[in-house]
Amino acid sequence: MGPLKGVRIVEFAGIGPGPFAAMLLSDMGAEVIRIDRKGGRSPSKMEVTYRGRKAVALDMKKPEAVEAALKLIDKADALIEGFRPGVMERLGVGPDVCMKRNPKLVYGRMTGWGQTGPLANAAGHDINYIALTGALHGIGHGGGKPVPPLNLVGDFGGGALYLAFGVVCGILEARASRKGQVVDTAMTDGAASLMSMFYGMTAMGMWKDERGANLLDGAAHFYDTYETRDGKYIALGSIEPQFYKELLEKTGIEDAAFAAQMDRNAWPSLKEKLAVVIKTKTRDEWDAIMLGSDVCYAPVLSLAEAPKHPHNVARQTFVEVGGVVQPAPAPRFSRTPPEVQGPPEGADNASALAAWGFSADDVAKLSSAGAI
Numbered sequence: 189m190g191p192l193k194g195v196r197i198v199e200f201a202g203i204g205p206g207p208f209a210a211m212l213l214s215d216m217g218a219e220v221i222r223i224d225r226k227g228g229r230s231p232s233k234m235e236v237t238y239r240g241r242k243a244v245a246l247d248m249k250k251p252e253a254v255e256a257a258l259k260l261i262d263k264a265d266a267l268i269e270g271f272r273p274g275v276m277e278r279l280g281v282g283p284d285v286c287m288k289r290n291p292k293l294v295y296g297r298m299t300g301w302g303q304t305g306p307l308a309n310a311a312g313h314d315i316n317y318i319a320l321t322g323a324l325h326g327i328g329h330g331g332g333k334p335v336p337p338l339n340l341v342g343d344f345g346g347g348a349l350y351l352a353f354g355v356v357c358g359i360l361e362a363r364a365s366r367k368g369q370v371v372d373t374a375m376t377d378g379a380a381s382l383m384s385m386f387y388g389m390t391a392m393g394m395w396k397d398e399r400g401a402n403l404l405d406g407a408a409h410f411y412d413t414y415e416t417r418d419g420k421y422i423a424l425g426s427i428e429p430q431f432y433k434e435l436l437e438k439t440g441i442e443d444a445a446f447a448a449q450m451d452r453n454a455w456p457s458l459k460e461k462l463a464v465v466i467k468t469k470t471r472d473e474w475d476a477i478m479l480g481s482d483v484c485y486a487p488v489l490s491l492a493e494a495p496k497h498p499h500n501v502a503r504q505t506f507v508e509v510g511g512v513v514q515p516a517p518a519p520r521f522s523r524t525p526p527e528v529q530g531p532p533e534g535a536d537n538a539s540a541l542a543a544w545g546f547s548a549d550d551v552a553k554l555s556s557a558g559a560i
Contacts, residue, residue, distance in 0.1 A: 190217020190517075190526040195359060196544075198223065198257075198264045199241070200281075204339070205348035205375070206270035206298060207237040212352045213268075214240035215517035215526045221540055223257055226560065230534025236514040238532035242543065245535035246560055253559035254280040260544055261286050265362070266294040266355045273303050283370050293368040294358035298351045300342070302374030314342035317375040321346075323383050330400025330407060346378025401452075403427070409459035410435060410449065413488055420471035421488035422478075435483045439465050 195218040199210040214220045220241035224230075228245065231238035244260075246253040258281060261267055267286065269276055276282045276297075283295040300317045301307040318324040318341045319334075328335040354371040362368050389395035395402055406412045410426040426435040432449050436442075443461065448454045466474070471487050478485040489497060495506035495513050507516045510531030517526035537560045538551050554560045 189524070189529075190215070191521055191524045192356070193217035193524065195219065195266070196264045197221075197355070198260050198267045200267070200269040200271070200276070201225065201228070201243070202270035204237075205343040205351070206268065207235075208344055209268055209296075209298065209348040209351040209355075210241060211237045211239055212348065213355070214529055217524070217526060217529075219543075221260060221544060223260070224535050226253075231532040233510045233531050234512055235532050236509075236512065239509060239514070240529035242533060242540035243535045244537050244540040244560060247558060248279045248281075250557060250559040252554055252557040256541070256546075256550075256554055256559060257281055258286065258289060259546070260541075261293065262290050263544055264290065264293060265359050266296055268296040268298065268351060268355060270298045272299060273308050287368050291368060292362045292366055294355055294362055294371060295368065296351050296355040296358070296371045296373065298347050298373040298375070300347075300375045302377060303370075303372045314339035314375070317342040317346065318379045320376050321380040321383060322387075323379050325397075326383075326386065326399060326402075326405060328399045328405075330398070332399065334399065341382060342375045342379050345382055346380075347373060347375040350378035350381070407452070407455055409455050409462050412459065414463055414466035416469060416471040416474060417467055418470040418472075422466065422471055422474050423486050423488050425484035427484070431482050431484050434481060435478075435485075438478050438481060438483055441465060 192213060195213075197210070197213055197218050197220045199206070199220050199222045201207070201222050201224045210220050210222065222238075222241050222243040224243050224245040226245045226247035244256075246257055248254060248257065261281065277284075283297075286295060287293050297303060299308070300312040301310060315324065315336050318337075323341050324334045324336065327337055351371070351373040354373055358369055358371050386395055390397060399405060400407045402408075404411060408427075410424060410432055413421045413423050415421055424435065426432045429449070436446055439462070441462070445454065445461070446458060448458075469477075474485070475487055479487070494500060500506055505516055506513055507528060508514075509528050512531070517528060520526075537555070538548075541551050541554075542548075551560070
């Protein structure tokens with residue numbers, strides 16, 4: 189099951205992007221054990237990012253718990269954590285300690301600002317990290333303020349995905365060198381990396397460093413969302429000339445002004461005209477005309493609607509686990525298909541530790557010491 193079958197990863201429980209990174213690795217077949225804080229809250233079955241792994245609750249103030257964590261780490265290919273710099277060291281499980289015992293360990297660290305730099309120890313959230321990298325500045329309509337793109341760009345895109353990618357890269361390298369290393373994942377670094385194309389386009393004079401003035405930021409009439417007659421929305425991305433031609437054909441537009449597709453000065457007036465046309469029909473009516481064509485069209489679906497769309501149904505893009513509809517593992521593999529290993533679970537000390545080689549006597553000793 190999954191391309192990462194046989195890989196073992198210790199996750200120190202966190203929130204948001206940390207659990208998401210662990211979910212990605214678990215979905216790909218890795219055996220992930222989560223170390224929760226003793227007395228902490230157990231995730232509910234609706235907290236999708238906690239799916240697919242067992243957990244143990246440790247009181248890391250107890251030396252017995254620290255030693256138990258280290259024994260788990262001894263057996264791991266990688267560790268992932270998302271605390272501020274220095275926290276893991278204070279807990280007694282910093283990289284120096286862990287990698288001395290397990291030289292091949294890949295030590296994955298994820299923070300907003302990174303392990304070094306003037307802001308390394310400052311608090312922050314996704315919105316702050318993408319603000320510092322230029323990403324937030326570029327998102328929003330002209331004349332308006334920057335619009336946070338949920339927390340997809342910093343937390344999940346720039347953080348969790350880069351952590352998971354970095355950990356897998358580290359594991360591959362360690363199998364050749366037999367040496368581990370620290371992976372310093374900063375959400376600022378990742379968000380900046382995601383902006384690579386736009387920094388390149390700016391350098392080439394193809395991108396204006398302002399909101400709502402560019403090909404892909406909603407300025408162009410052929411690349412934006414439009415309200416339909418029933419108050420819903422559609423998304424158009426008819427950039428290439430042949431796709432733009434089809435957009436005009438499907439919408440019945442014969443106005444000669446639309447021939448100036450790439451005239452930025454004409455975009456505002458063309459957008460107004462196109463908006464009037466789109467509002468003459470419902471979203472379903474536009475689906476019937478344009479969906480599946482080369483217009484580059486899609487209806488803007490809500491979270492409730494998306495799992496029911498025929499394309500998503502056909503590809504099983506969403507699955508139901510423990511009665512909760514949620515996104516399926518991605519990407520797909522032809523020979524080692526990934527799958528959700530199970531619903532979110534709270535700490536189950538005995539079974540989680542047993543799976544990693546702890547005996548019943550070991551578990552009993554930890555329990556009597558108050559370490560679990």
